[in-house]
Amino acid sequence: MAWELIYKLLPPGVDPFAPENPIIISVGSLVGTAAPGASKIAGTAKFPAIADEKKHFVGSSVSGGRDFGLMMRNAGCEHIVISGKSESPVYLVVDNGEVEICDAAALWGKSTEETTGLLKQKYGSECGCAAIGPAGENLVRYAFAVVDMTNSLGRSGLGALFGSKNLKAIVVKGERGISVKDPQRYEKYVRLAEAKAQGWDNLDNWLKLGMGAGWPIFRYTQYPGKWTREKWDSLYGEKKRLETLDKIIGCSSCRISCRVKWRIGTGKYAGEVGMGSPYGKSATSGQLLDVEDHRKMLHLVSLANRAGIDFYSFTRLVDWVTASSEQGKIADDRFNDELQRSYDHYLQLLSKTVNREGVGDILAEGWNPIGEELGLDPQDYWYAGICKGVDFIYDARAAKLHPLMMTFFTNPRPHHGGNHTITTGLGKDVDEIREQLDTWGLPPEAMERIFAPTAHSGRLNVGRYTKWMEDAMAVRNSLGVCSMYSAFGLENMDWVANIFSAVTGIEMSSGDLMRAGERAFNFKKLANVREGFRRKDDRPPRLWLRPMHSPEGELRTEDYYKEKVITEADFEKILDDYYDERGWDRETGVPPDKKLEALGIER
Amino acid sequence: MEKILLFDLDKCSGCRTCELVCSFSNAGVINPCLSRIKRITLAEDLCFVPMTCLQCEEPYCLEACPAGAISKGEDGVVEIDQQRCVGCKMCLLACPFGNIVVGEKAFKCEHCDGDPRCVRSCSNRALTYVTKGEAGYEKLSRTARKLQEIGKTG
Numbered sequence: 001m002a003w004e005l006i007y008k009l010l011p012p013g014v015d016p017f018a019p020e021n022p023i024i025i026s027v028g029s030l031v032g033t034a035a036p037g038a039s040k041i042a043g044t045a046k047f048p049a050i051a052d053e054k055k056h057f058v059g060s061s062v063s064g065g066r067d068f069g070l071m072m073r074n075a076g077c078e079h080i081v082i083s084g085k086s087e088s089p090v091y092l093v094v095d096n097g098e099v100e101i102c103d104a105a106a107l108w109g110k111s112t113e114e115t116t117g118l119l120k121q122k123y124g125s126e127c128g129c130a131a132i133g134p135a136g137e138n139l140v141r142y143a144f145a146v147v148d149m150t151n152s153l154g155r156s157g158l159g160a161l162f163g164s165k166n167l168k169a170i171v172v173k174g175e176r177g178i179s180v181k182d183p184q185r186y187e188k189y190v191r192l193a194e195a196k197a198q199g200w201d202n203l204d205n206w207l208k209l210g211m212g213a214g215w216p217i218f219r220y221t222q223y224p225g226k227w228t229r230e231k232w233d234s235l236y237g238e239k240k241r242l243e244t245l246d247k248i249i250g251c252s253s254c255r256i257s258c259r260v261k262w263r264i265g266t267g268k269y270a271g272e273v274g275m276g277s278p279y280g281k282s283a284t285s286g287q288l289l290d291v292e293d294h295r296k297m298l299h300l301v302s303l304a305n306r307a308g309i310d311f312y313s314f315t316r317l318v319d320w321v322t323a324s325s326e327q328g329k330i331a332d333d334r335f336n337d338e339l340q341r342s343y344d345h346y347l348q349l350l351s352k353t354v355n356r357e358g359v360g361d362i363l364a365e366g367w368n369p370i371g372e373e374l375g376l377d378p379q380d381y382w383y384a385g386i387c388k389g390v391d392f393i394y395d396a397r398a399a400k401l402h403p404l405m406m407t408f409f410t411n412p413r414p415h416h417g418g419n420h421t422i423t424t425g426l427g428k429d430v431d432e433i434r435e436q437l438d439t440w441g442l443p444p445e446a447m448e449r450i451f452a453p454t455a456h457s458g459r460l461n462v463g464r465y466t467k468w469m470e471d472a473m474a475v476r477n478s479l480g481v482c483s484m485y486s487a488f489g490l491e492n493m494d495w496v497a498n499i500f501s502a503v504t505g506i507e508m509s510s511g512d513l514m515r516a517g518e519r520a521f522n523f524k525k526l527a528n529v530r531e532g533f534r535r536k537d538d539r540p541p542r543l544w545l546r547p548m549h550s551p552e553g554e555l556r557t558e559d560y561y562k563e564k565v566i567t568e569a570d571f572e573k574i575l576d577d578y579y580d581e582r583g584w585d586r587e588t589g590v591p592p593d594k595k596l597e598a599l600g601i602e603r
Numbered sequence: 604m605e606k607i608l609l610f611d612l613d614k615c616s617g618c619r620t621c622e623l624v625c626s627f628s629n630a631g632v633i634n635p636c637l638s639r640i641k642r643i644t645l646a647e648d649l650c651f652v653p654m655t656c657l658q659c660e661e662p663y664c665l666e667a668c669p670a671g672a673i674s675k676g677e678d679g680v681v682e683i684d685q686q687r688c689v690g691c692k693m694c695l696l697a698c699p700f701g702n703i704v705v706g707e708k709a710f711k712c713e714h715c716d717g718d719p720r721c722v723r724s725c726s727n728r729a730l731t732y733v734t735k736g737e738a739g740y741e742k743l744s745r746t747a748r749k750l751q752e753i754g755k756t757g
Contacts, residue, residue: 032623032633033623033633034620034623034624034627034633034724066617066618066619066644067619067644070619070623070635074634074635074636116646117646117647120644120646121646125643125644125645125646126635126641126642126643126644149646149649150649175634175636176634177626177632177633177634177636177637178632178633178634179632179633180627180632180633183627183631186627187627190624194723194724197726198726203726207726207727247613247614247616248616248727249616249617249649250616250617250618250620250727251618252618252619252620252623253618253619253620253623254616254618254620255618255620255724255726256726257616257618257726257727261649273648273649275649
């Protein structure tokens with residue numbers, strides 16, 4: 001729905017920071033109910049990250065939260081569309097459907113944490129709040145908004161879009177409640193998923209560590225290949241996490257919980273408290289930047305969260321320019337003087353980037369502009385694939401080409417645009433994957449195509465599978481249901497269809513939902529085609545075609561079952577399969593009229 | 604056997620599931636405002652506190668009710684008779700903790716006929732439903748474990 005809205009509301013070709021670029025905040029239609037994991041909101045806009053040929057993609061970032069989505073539903077809103085620009089700093093209050101624009105002069109310059117605290121104090125601790133920090137105010141192109149203090153919205157610069165409109169924060173509250181059309185069916189399916197989550201054999205681990213319980217997966221998907229995994233485990237593994245973990249935090253209606261509050265107990269930063277999901281980030285960037293003290297990285301995560309800047313992008317950009325400087329590739333001495341591989345330098349660079357001071361003003365622009373300024377090619381960076389001007393979180397060489405990996409470059413917004421399924425784990429059995437997919441209502445021919453072995457993709461046709469997992473993600477984001485449950489096989493698309501039908505009274509099967517998801521995805525694609533994006537923009541990062549030289553040996557991009565190395569030619573064929581499955585033109589990646597007609601979309 | 608609903612602040616993840624299932628079970632609509640249990644957030648330290656009626660032995664609300672709508676049953680649960688309630692809100696004023704919810708009439712947690720829905724939905728067991736004898740044992744065991752650690756390290 002939000003993608004249809006943006007397609008209709010966004011004038012093509014405008015600068016992301018122009019008043020005409022709307023920010024659409026949407027809440028899923030199951031949010032506010034007790035359906036496990038239904039808490040998600042989405043922020044849709046044309047993003048400020050600069051892709052090749054200075055294009056900007058249109059997409060959505062998604063965030064959970066304890067209060068925002070729930071209160072947005074109770075305020076009686078499904079979408080909040082913010083267009084134009086305020087002359088002075090403001091924040092927005094949506095209270096039971098009434099909208100008020102308030103003066104934010106006293107909040108401007110404050111951290112996300114302080115801003116949220118002050119607004120929750122004023123509007124009641126149970127209201128929802130999304131706020132930007134100084135990074136968003138200063139238009140850092142990878143600034144995000146922080147939702148309810150613990151969740152982030154928009155790592156490709158949604159926070160800067162808030163800043164461009166002089167919008168400091170959004171507060172939502174309401175008392176309207178949600179009626180359920182078929183209470184018995186609703187309760188039955190809520191209890192079904194609840195019982196499954198509570199009977200899950202890994203639940204205690206999640207309740208102990210939050211997202212940190214995902215370490216066995218992270219240590220593959222995000223492995224930078226600089227240290228051995230053994231060293232990494234000892235410096236950032238479970239034992240270290242438990243040293244700082246204060247308690248776990250869940251989004252509204254979540255039965256698992258992945259966020260945490262942490263408290264640094266010892267060392268220079270003793271007593272510091274932070275909130276969010278720090279462990280994957282601090283571990284990956286700790287290895288990347290060669291910081292062995294996990295407490296130092298937690299401090300850096302805290303600073304980034306408070307400033308409202310994406311920690312992943314920032315630390316990788318710093319690593320990239322620092323490595324380039326070490327290798328003598330940077331002629332500009334302003335940079336060479338400031339780029340040192342030391343923690344104190346990272347702290348200084350963060351502050352400079354957030355405030356756009358000196359070299360920070362260039363670092364704040366992101367991959368392509370830095371490359372242009374310093375004569376570097378982001379595709380030469382040794383870690384983190386880059387596509388459409390944004391760095392990926394996962395690396396296919398360490399984790400293999402699982403389908404989610406592929407969505408990083410087929411998604412118009414280069415972030416994972418696919419639904420987590422059990423394939424996010426490594427090497428799941430074909431029968432198990434088929435069983436989960438069976439609940440999606442796919443035509444039998446599509447199932448055959450996905451599981452027919454090919455020379456380029458092995459036993460699982462990643463290109464074809466990806467199409468369906470993107471549609472599934474579109475469904476989940478529209479309904480606001482977190483995809484973590486699907487990653488662990490705790491619920492499936494049949495369940496989603498049943499609970500949706502029970503709540504809304506609109507009877508839809510899983511196949512109906514998937515078709516709606518496909519239609520939505522095509523709107524997103526069209527909005528990006530209109531901005532000039534074509535097949536050449538959907539290319540895998542060059543990095544994935546080069547081996548990773550880790551202390552554990554050479555790692556290459558292989559198929560999901562690690563049976564063959566994926567070459568450049570294979571990637572082309574995988575992309576052919578993807579476009580073919582989508583019914584889009586293989587040469588250009590554009591949806592043809594025939595496809596749009598079938599989906600009931602008017603160009 | 605008389606049971607009590609216990610909260611464990613260290614375990615509450617703040618997810619508000621209790622509010623969502625309570626309002627649905629007891630008010631027929633999903634709305635945190637109508638929930639008999641509330642998750643309160645202390646924003647400055649991001650501490651979550653679930654709060655609901657403690658079923659006082661000497662309920663002030665019962666004393667205050669001019670309509671005689673409030674009674675305490677043999678199971679210890681303090682109940683509001685919706686037929687008798689006149690919606691005067693005296694019970695809300697009388698409750699020292701704020702655990703009465705007011706819509707058209709007053710209502711409060713009555714333990715869902717001995718099977719509190721919130722307890723069932725609380726994955727992290729921040730809410731438990733135990734007999735008076737069992738109350739406190741989990742905390743005692745945790746403390747005992749800490750003492751054991753201290754004993755080990757000397």
